[in-house]
Amino acid sequence: MGRVRELSGDASFCQRVREMGFGESAFVTKVGGSGPFICQVNGTRIALSHAAAMGILVEQLGRR
Amino acid sequence: MALPAHISSGVSAAPSRTPVYALVGNPNCGKSTLFNALTGLKQKVGNYPGVTVEKKIGTAYSQHGQPITVIDLPGAYSLAARSPDEAVTRDVLLGRRADTPQPDRILCIVDATNLERNLYLVHQILDLGRPVILVLNMMDVAAAAGLDVRAGRLERELGIPVIPCEAVNGKGLIELKLAMSRADLPLSRHAWDIPAPIAPAVAELQASLTANDRKPPLIARAEALLLLTDQDSVRVAGSTPLSARTTEILQGWQKRWEGEGTDWAGTLVNSRYDVIGRIAAEAVTRAGHTGPTASDKIDAVATHPIWGWMILGAVMTLLFLSIFTLAEYPMGFIEDGIASLSDWVKKDSGLPDGDLRDLITDGAIAGVGGVIVFLPQILILFFFIGLLESTGYMARAAFIMDRLMSRVGLNGKSFIPLLSSYACAIPGIMATRTIEDQKDRLVTILVAPLMSCSARLPVYLLMIAALVPGDRVPVATKVGVMILMYALGTFGAFGFAWLFKRTLLKGAPPVMIMELPPYRLPGLKDVALHMLERAWIFLRRAGTVILGISIVLWFLAAYPKAPEGATPQQQLAQSFAGRAGHALEPAIAPLGFDWQIGIGLISSFAAREVFVSTMGVVFNAESKDDDTTPLRQALLATKWPDGRPLFTPLVCFTLMIFYVFAMQCVSTVAIVRRETNSWRWPLFQIAYQTGTAWILSFIVYQAGRALGF
């Protein structure tokens, strides 16, 4: 469980990530995966490649 | 589709033509399901994002029988399109597509289980200033997840009609149709406050877009907002470039904000999310905390780094095993049926001995029959593909493949078009429209035809039957050879993708953001419909293209006539087809192919399965006896002039490898031409694929010979 702190990477990537509900202060839960990740945001499961996940800085809120 | 004049009412405000509705929503929220329910059409439905990549127009009828035009659009997360399929949606909505009527009204479909994210697009759509009806789809799923979504509350918040619905079971359809035929629909009275630092810029751009770019005033506001959220403003403007004045204003503001450190695009998105977050919180209550869902539990295994691969492998093996074992009996029936039909024509139909009879038996029946035999296998293949698409496993396969795909410089999303190409490269190439990066898309288009499509299946099956004759060989061997061919094509595709990404189409490593839909029980009706549709396409092709080619080929093989007393083999050799084959022979002799196979290679440029029908025509024309033998036996009996068998296991194997790589499909060439907008790429594709096919076949054949096969 964590909360999105900061987005980095090229502008159009940030834009899309925000539009998909990954904006700053969104709550995300890592569901699985290690290379590509699976995250749960707001009831949807979203797969992120390693490179995509690197652009999303998450502040950890509690243990899973 | 104009309405007869007498129906249109005289009231000034009433539309004088059929109202046009556009269906818009996030990917995989059920748009096509609803479209099919409304229009009775059979658009493809699947449980993964990106099934629909082109608009489709249909007609629905209101409760009173009035026609309503409905446009199904590709799913989009935002009007700020990132991929070609999203651009289709944006352009239709903004009235930029000349071939599509501009929608008067918009049906926004949202997935009730994920209201907030879905409302983002709705919020943008409301800016277009057209009447909107909100459809709350998947209410059943929401209820099962313990979500209480209150339509009345949403209706009050947004000021537009909100209709709860379950598109799969047709629930809510009547209410929806009633709302759709309302003469007046309220415009959303919700006012959105554009954030203060940005509002003046929007106003200025809006004015300039109206004055200098001739945009209608209402759309101008939406266009202005898009100009600010999309990084590539030229793309936003559509095909006509932005006027100098508007560009100047835009750049002026951007420079100013950059100086101040304002992230204008982010601010706009976040302020929309503030509004919709509040609305969603009002409308949805969650009944307690639910534990991990069934999808969570399945995903723990299906996307596991090790188990995931094993499951993928098991699914594939099961597919090929079924193709070989289950198809055996129906195939036998069809074979017998064709043989007796042919025998009947020869012996009992009363047709005189001569060219007409030969044309029917040796041309039409041998050609078409040779291909139709494989209908059971094709059906099994599409049954499996349908299951994968319908359950939601497709997106997981893409997820598992991401690691591998990123090695070659593509992302997991590219795997979905590649998977579709197992069925046929044409839908596969269409599906590349979901890929955001232009270069990645091109690479995927270039390698997609390397995935073994269903048209190769008859060729492989025929060759495997000839390669390992009789029932002495265990099924495992046949399945093994088959998997080897599919694997060769797949890894060939990866290899070339890697090469192209490093040379021709260099680009940054792509990032993948892909929604994983929840697992669903397969919609058996969807799967069955899809199978029937593909079977119909297959049979139609057999009855038209393949029949036509077989007849033409028979003529080319029967004329010019050899002098009296020539053997059938001599007749074929000096016919037009034989001469073409002979002309090609020097090029393919190093691969172990003779001129007769050459005829097949030439004709299968039309479509790959034509190889099978061609062999049927060629070898049936040769056989003297009056009984029809199955093609595989005819092949085994064929010899080189010096008496060596032609179809040795090595030759069969080499031929399969040739078919894995060679580009032999006119329709694919045409689609690539259309999707890439130039002849350059399809020609390149023909050259590199056929070149590779030749080289690899050469290596395999010569190495095999050297090893004594």
Ligand SMILES: Nc1nc2c(ncn2[C@@H]2O[C@H](COP(=O)(O)OP(=O)(O)OP(=O)(O)O)[C@@H](O)[C@H]2O)c(=O)[nH]1
């Ligand atoms: N349980 C349930 N499933 C639904 C409902 N509506 C649609 N589905 C399923 O949702 C999946 C997606 O449906 P589609 O109609 O293909 O979705 P789409 O929005 O057209 O998808 P794209 O073309 O990818 O944008 C399918 O598996 C449908 O069977 C519903 O009301 N309830």
